[in-house]
Amino acid sequence: MDTNNNENNKDELKPDDLGTVAKNFIGAMSSWQKAGRPIVTKTVWNERLAICRGCEWWQEIAKTQIARCRKCGCSTAKLLLGTSVCPLNPPKWSNTH
Ligand code: SF4
Numbered sequence: 001m002d003t004n005n006n007e008n009n010k011d012e013l014k015p016d017d018l019g020t021v022a023k024n025f026i027g028a029m030s031s032w033q034k035a036g037r038p039i040v041t042k043t044v045w046n047e048r049l050a051i052c053r054g055c056e057w058w059q060e061i062a063k064t065q066i067a068r069c070r071k072c073g074c075s076t077a078k079l080l081l082g083t084s085v086c087p088l089n090p091p092k093w094s095n096t097h
Contacts, residue, residue, distance in 0.1 A: 021073030024087075028074065031083045038082030038097040048079040051092050 032038070040048070052058045057071040068075045072087040082097035 024072050032081045035083045035097050039080055040082050040096055044096060045079055048093050
């Protein structure tokens with residue numbers, strides 16, 4: 001049995017975690033607004049996307065072209081915000097502002 005996989009599944013977002021997803025989203029948008037709504041450069045965006053695509057928490061649904069982080073529930077829009085940071089400890093990528 002893969003205990004690491006079980007550990008990940010324990011933290012996986014489920015439909016009843018929508019409250020947490022909403023709370024994370026509101027917090028992220030509030031921090032972004034307070035910082036003056038900074039957007040990252042295309043280079044940083046590509047770096048973040050490459051890291052996420054190599055992460056076990058990333059999920060892409062080809063049919064709907066929806067992608068998100070299953071750890072925090074955020075979509076690819078999170079990668080655009082200068083105030084965003086990967087939710088892991090330590091984070092795999094950091095904020096720019
Ligand atoms: S934000 Fe962090 S935890 Fe989420 S998919 Fe990207 S690298 Fe993984």
